[in-house]
Amino acid sequence: MKEITKKIQEIAARLFAEDKIDIFLAWAQQGEHEFHTNSYVARSAEDVKNIVFNEYSIYNVSNSLLKFRDSQERIGIAVKGCDSRGIVRLLEDLQIKRDRLYIVGIPCPGLKDPLAAARNYGGFSRKEEEGLAWKCLDCIQPNPVIYDELVGTEQTPRQQGDRFAKVKELEQMSADERYKFWEDTISSCIRCYACRQVCVACDCRTCIFDEMKPQWVGRENSTSDNMMYHLVKHAHMAGRCIECGECERVCPVNIPLMLLNKKLIQDVGLLYGGPEAGMQYVEGSKPPLSVYRENDPDDFL
Amino acid sequence: MKVLSKDKLSTALNKLSDSAEVFVPMQKGKQSGYFTWKSFEEGQDELMLEALNVYQSPKNAVFPQTERIYGIASQGVEVNIDKTYEDTSANIIFGARGCDVKGIMAMDLAFLTKGYEDSLYKARRSANTIIANACYEPGPNCFCNAMEVNCVEPAGADVILHDVGDGYGWEVKSDKGEAVTALLADILEEKEVKLPAIKPFIQNVDYSGVAEKLKDMFDHPLWDKLAEPCVNCGMCTYVCPSCYCFDIQVKMWGEQGYRFRTWDSCMFEEYSREAGGGNPRGASKERFRQRFLHKLQFFKERYGTPLCTGCGRCMIVCPTDINIVRIIDAVKEAEINA
Ligand code: SF4
Ligand code: SF4
Numbered sequence: 001m002k003e004i005t006k007k008i009q010e011i012a013a014r015l016f017a018e019d020k021i022d023i024f025l026a027w028a029q030q031g032e033h034e035f036h037t038n039s040y041v042a043r044s045a046e047d048v049k050n051i052v053f054n055e056y057s058i059y060n061v062s063n064s065l066l067k068f069r070d071s072q073e074r075i076g077i078a079v080k081g082c083d084s085r086g087i088v089r090l091l092e093d094l095q096i097k098r099d100r101l102y103i104v105g106i107p108c109p110g111l112k113d114p115l116a117a118a119r120n121y122g123g124f125s126r127k128e129e130e131g132l133a134w135k136c137l138d139c140i141q142p143n144p145v146i147y148d149e150l151v152g153t154e155q156t157p158r159q160q161g162d163r164f165a166k167v168k169e170l171e172q173m174s175a176d177e178r179y180k181f182w183e184d185t186i187s188s189c190i191r192c193y194a195c196r197q198v199c200v201a202c203d204c205r206t207c208i209f210d211e212m213k214p215q216w217v218g219r220e221n222s223t224s225d226n227m228m229y230h231l232v233k234h235a236h237m238a239g240r241c242i243e244c245g246e247c248e249r250v251c252p253v254n255i256p257l258m259l260l261n262k263k264l265i266q267d268v269g270l271l272y273g274g275p276e277a278g279m280q281y282v283e284g285s286k287p288p289l290s291v292y293r294e295n296d297p298d299d300f301l
Numbered sequence: 302m303k304v305l306s307k308d309k310l311s312t313a314l315n316k317l318s319d320s321a322e323v324f325v326p327m328q329k330g331k332q333s334g335y336f337t338w339k340s341f342e343e344g345q346d347e348l349m350l351e352a353l354n355v356y357q358s359p360k361n362a363v364f365p366q367t368e369r370i371y372g373i374a375s376q377g378v379e380v381n382i383d384k385t386y387e388d389t390s391a392n393i394i395f396g397a398r399g400c401d402v403k404g405i406m407a408m409d410l411a412f413l414t415k416g417y418e419d420s421l422y423k424a425r426r427s428a429n430t431i432i433a434n435a436c437y438e439p440g441p442n443c444f445c446n447a448m449e450v451n452c453v454e455p456a457g458a459d460v461i462l463h464d465v466g467d468g469y470g471w472e473v474k475s476d477k478g479e480a481v482t483a484l485l486a487d488i489l490e491e492k493e494v495k496l497p498a499i500k501p502f503i504q505n506v507d508y509s510g511v512a513e514k515l516k517d518m519f520d521h522p523l524w525d526k527l528a529e530p531c532v533n534c535g536m537c538t539y540v541c542p543s544c545y546c547f548d549i550q551v552k553m554w555g556e557q558g559y560r561f562r563t564w565d566s567c568m569f570e571e572y573s574r575e576a577g578g579g580n581p582r583g584a585s586k587e588r589f590r591q592r593f594l595h596k597l598q599f600f601k602e603r604y605g606t607p608l609c610t611g612c613g614r615c616m617i618v619c620p621t622d623i624n625i626v627r628i629i630d631a632v633k634e635a636e637i638n639a
């Protein structure tokens with residue numbers, strides 16, 4: 001990883017020197033512990049030395065692009081497989097232009113969750129295992145799908161067995177059992193919206209949950225309002241979630257959000273086929289369910 | 302000293318639960334926080350009194366995330382309040398750490414002083430007893446000592462537990478404390494105990510002068526840098542034991558409904574949005590700055606104590622590794638050029 005860090009730093013330095021970029025998005029470590037690694041914006045050749053790629057560089061940096069969607073900077077960005085799919089999401093959603101980006105791809109060896117490490121270090125609650133983050137164990141696309149330059153060697157996907165096994169387990173339940181399962185799970189959501197804020201696919205300028213006139217979804221911390229939140233949030237993810245797993249990773253109450261996303265990925269795949277969200281970028285292409293036509297054959301529109 | 306032997310813990314919690322909701326630190330499935338002892342499921346949940354702390358603070362016990370204020374019944378143009386909700390049923394927080402007790406003390410200041418009393422909060426709080434759990438071994442993120450908290454003798458606790466190995470020394474601090482002690486008269490034992498020595502704090506935080514210095518730092522460029530990674534989720538505010546902002550909203554089904562309040566977060570765009578659509582804190586950085594100025598400057602100016610209690614939670618949950626200790630340090634180091 002030291003090698004990769006060095007190479008990213010070199011590329012970023014070169015891009016600054018050649019005046020090809022104004023900022024470079026990657027990760028940096030703050031403080032003494034490696035798990036204090038997070039998203040970082042290098043603004044000059046000076047800053048480049050702070051960039052790291054270590055075993056905690058798990059944050060999906062494509063999300064950081066949203067902060068720059070309205071400005072003009074030319075942006076260098078380092079991405080893992082999942083992050084690169086986030087870039088495809090933003091390109092398809094017309095949130096950023098391809099020619100503003102110089103993408104450095106990193107085939108990802110699988111990383112650890114800095115939040116789990118921070119919890120363990122802080123002595124809060126029970127000790128957790130600190131192997132590869134589960135989202136990395138479940139990864140189907142460690143290699144970047146879009147890039148201008150690649151750093152490191154190709155990795156093989158780590159996902160094993162039936163990807164939708166858990167979804168199928170739930171599908172086997174009776175409707176009542178399933179309702180009970182989600183009721184129990186979702187009633188503990190504290191509506192902090194971290195799952196929305198870290199989500200690159202949540203790129204709406206004004207989120208439906210922040211609308212006040214009218215207020216579409218109640219803000220009560222109750223099972224029904226919580227369920228509405230999750231139904232709506234996830235319905236908006238159908239065909240758009242790029243499976244980066246960030247939402248579930250950051251959730252402070254461990255809601256199994258990926259179970260919902262996986263169900264949608266499975267169903268959208270069955271209904272529409274084609275490549276999964278963010279797996280390839282073809283200019284002008286749109287994900288399923290993102291196209292509106294007046295002559296839609298379904299009459300519910 | 303009176304001692305609650307650890308093997309009588311569940312008996313004591315059962316006893317207290319006869320007359321009150323008792324909130325205890327628990328690992329409940331995948332969640333970690335304060336939950337009622339009545340909801341404890343043997344074999345599934347785990348009592349976390351021995352852990353340094355739990356993820357969610359006990360503020361829910363006195364300031365629930367969502368609570369109803371009054372019911373509404375309307376008839377044509379006439380709107381009537383047909384019911385008010387004030388909860389005066391007894392509740393006990395059992396095993397709160399000093400930082401979390403301080404969180405409630407801070408909420409007391411905000412909700413009960415300076416000529417304004419929040420009746421919902423007052424009702425709950427007057428029926429609330431705090432049994433604190435003294436800290437003899439601060440954790441790596443703890444810095445309550447820098448935020449005016451005595452982690453062994455937290456001010457505001459009604460009873461303080463002192464872990465002495467096979468039991469808890471039971472130190473009564475107030476009349477409310479006496480009352481819960483009376484409930485446990487035949488469970489508590491009188492014993493000689495030796496209190497442990499306090500281990501030193503691992504973090505070294507210096508808050509002195511920070512509130513004063515911040516007065517001149519509203520427009521300081523440091524906020525741009527510090528706020529850059531923050532994604533404005535509300536996690537840090539929701540796990541914080543002292544964040545007390547709320548919003549008041551209404552639910553109506555035809556002619557019937559109720560008004561309720563629910564936690565809100567200064568990190569949300571919608572929090573500071575005005576009725577006309579303007580937003581004085583429209584930018585992410587402005588919301589970020591608000592949170593830390595409120596914690597470190599504004600509250601101190603108004604109430605004489607910081608609103609951060611040093612529990613270290615926000616830096617454990619933050620998805621982008623924002624760390625209030627690093628912010629305090631950065632403020633200390635910052636140069637102010639006029
Ligand atoms: S991150 Fe978790 S607790 Fe927060 S809103 Fe999302 S699901 Fe709810
Ligand atoms: S819904 Fe979750 S997994 Fe999907 S893109 Fe958003 S953060 Fe990533």
Ligand code: SF4
Pocket residue numbers: 353354398399400401436438439440443444445446450452610611612613
């Ligand atoms: S911050 Fe202080 S009171 Fe809180 S857990 Fe740490 S040592 Fe105890």
Ligand code: SF4
Pocket residue numbers: 530531532533534535536537538568618619620621622623
């Ligand atoms: S500081 Fe961290 S936890 Fe708080 S709003 Fe920002 S990103 Fe979320």
Ligand code: SF4
Pocket residue numbers: 537540541542543544596608609610611612613614615616625
């Ligand atoms: S600001 Fe952070 S450290 Fe301070 S009391 Fe709140 S959660 Fe704890």
